Amino acid sequence: MIADHPVFGLALTVIAYYTAGRLQKRYPHPLVNPLLIASAAIVVVLMTLGIEYETYNQGGRLLSFWLGPATVALAIPLSRQIRPNRGGIPLALAIVAIGSTVAVISAAYLAVALGASSLVTRSLIPKSVTTPIAIELAHLVGGTPSLTAVFVVLTGLLGNLIGPELLRVAGVRNPQAVGLALGTASHGIGTARALHEGPEQAGSSSLAMGWAGIWTAILIAVAHAIGWV
Amino acid sequence: MEEVRSLSILVGFHLLGEAVSAVLPVRIPGNVLGLVLLSSALLTGIVREESLAPAADVLLGNLMLLFTPIVVGTMGFVGLLGKELVPILVALVGSTLAVLLITGKLSDALLGKDGRK
Numbered sequence: 001m002i003a004d005h006p007v008f009g010l011a012l013t014v015i016a017y018y019t020a021g022r023l024q025k026r027y028p029h030p031l032v033n034p035l036l037i038a039s040a041a042i043v044v045v046l047m048t049l050g051i052e053y054e055t056y057n058q059g060g061r062l063l064s065f066w067l068g069p070a071t072v073a074l075a076i077p078l079s080r081q082i083r084p085n086r087g088g089i090p091l092a093l094a095i096v097a098i099g100s101t102v103a104v105i106s107a108a109y110l111a112v113a114l115g116a117s118s119l120v121t122r123s124l125i126p127k128s129v130t131t132p133i134a135i136e137l138a139h140l141v142g143g144t145p146s147l148t149a150v151f152v153v154l155t156g157l158l159g160n161l162i163g164p165e166l167l168r169v170a171g172v173r174n175p176q177a178v179g180l181a182l183g184t185a186s187h188g189i190g191t192a193r194a195l196h197e198g199p200e201q202a203g204s205s206s207l208a209m210g211w212a213g214i215w216t217a218i219l220i221a222v223a224h225a226i227g228w229v
Numbered sequence: 230m231e232e233v234r235s236l237s238i239l240v241g242f243h244l245l246g247e248a249v250s251a252v253l254p255v256r257i258p259g260n261v262l263g264l265v266l267l268s269s270a271l272l273t274g275i276v277r278e279e280s281l282a283p284a285a286d287v288l289l290g291n292l293m294l295l296f297t298p299i300v301v302g303t304m305g306f307v308g309l310l311g312k313e314l315v316p317i318l319v320a321l322v323g324s325t326l327a328v329l330l331i332t333g334k335l336s337d338a339l340l341g342k343d344g345r346k
Contacts, residue, residue, distance in 0.1 A: 060298025
């Protein structure tokens with residue numbers, strides 16, 4: 001069958017994503033998210049045709065492989081924000097580290113308190129960091145990378161949708177504070193919203209996204225090494 | 230050749246990160262270490278941003294496309310999500326709001342109202 005060829009999953013993904021991207025251009029709204037719409041469309045196609053995920057993913061993984069080099073490429077926004085701003089950076093990094101620690105502990109605590117299974121709880125732990133890092137961390141803590149990817153996207157969407165409004169209501173007006181909060185809580189999708197808020201918010205959000213990923217990776221690696229997770 | 234040069238730098242640093250990751254006593258993802266190493270190289274001027282841009286711009290500009298196959302992978306977990314929907318949603322929303330407020334409030338208080346201390 002044609003679906004057994006890797007180009008099936010590759011073509012399906014690229015075409016679905018392109019179509020969803022066009023849709024977003026036409027109806028610009030945070031909920032018209034090309035990632036969610038394309039994924040849902042692909043799931044419908046696979047279910048309709050009775051194609052297994054593994055079959056589809058022979059082509060899909062040709063794309064997701066590039067998340068590794070893409071993470072390395074985040075060095076550009078990261079260094080761009082650090083360069084003009086060195087004096088305030090250590091304090092900003094400390095604040096982001098506190099926020100990221102809250103993200104890990106609060107997610108695990110709430111999930112356990114409400115009776116989530118161990119697999120779901122472990123998959124929730126890295127939800128606030130950018131997907132390529134979150135996926136690595138999901139492997140490390142014994143979660144499921146696919147589940148983690150969805151939690152990461154939902155977390156990003158939430159920050160994207162209500163982050164700036166919530167911060168405004170809470171009396172946070174400093175643009176750098178808004179950027180740091182968005183990048184720490186909701187990684188790249190939150191950073192996309194920060195880009196609409198202003199250049200200072202965008203720069204701070206990129207820095208927070210990158211450092212939150214690094215800090216959370218170190219935190220979880222250490223917690224894993226001493227046997228906490 | 231500019232594209233190939235930028236790709237070489239990018240995958241070279243990724244490879245370097247994976248190599249460092251393999252010898253470290255704690256498991257830090259190689260792509261994260263590659264990010265740290267490349268950021269340092271950019272800040273010290275060892276690598277110039279322009280020489281990196283052609284490949285990096287393509288990847289960062291289409292990051293969501295690269296995530297798509299992973300999100301599609303959730304279809305095997307639909308049953309599990311349904312059964313645990315309440316704990317999942319409460320944990321996601323509660324934790325995200327807590328991080329937004331704590332990070333935003335701390336930054337607002339410590340970084341000064343003009344945002345450039």
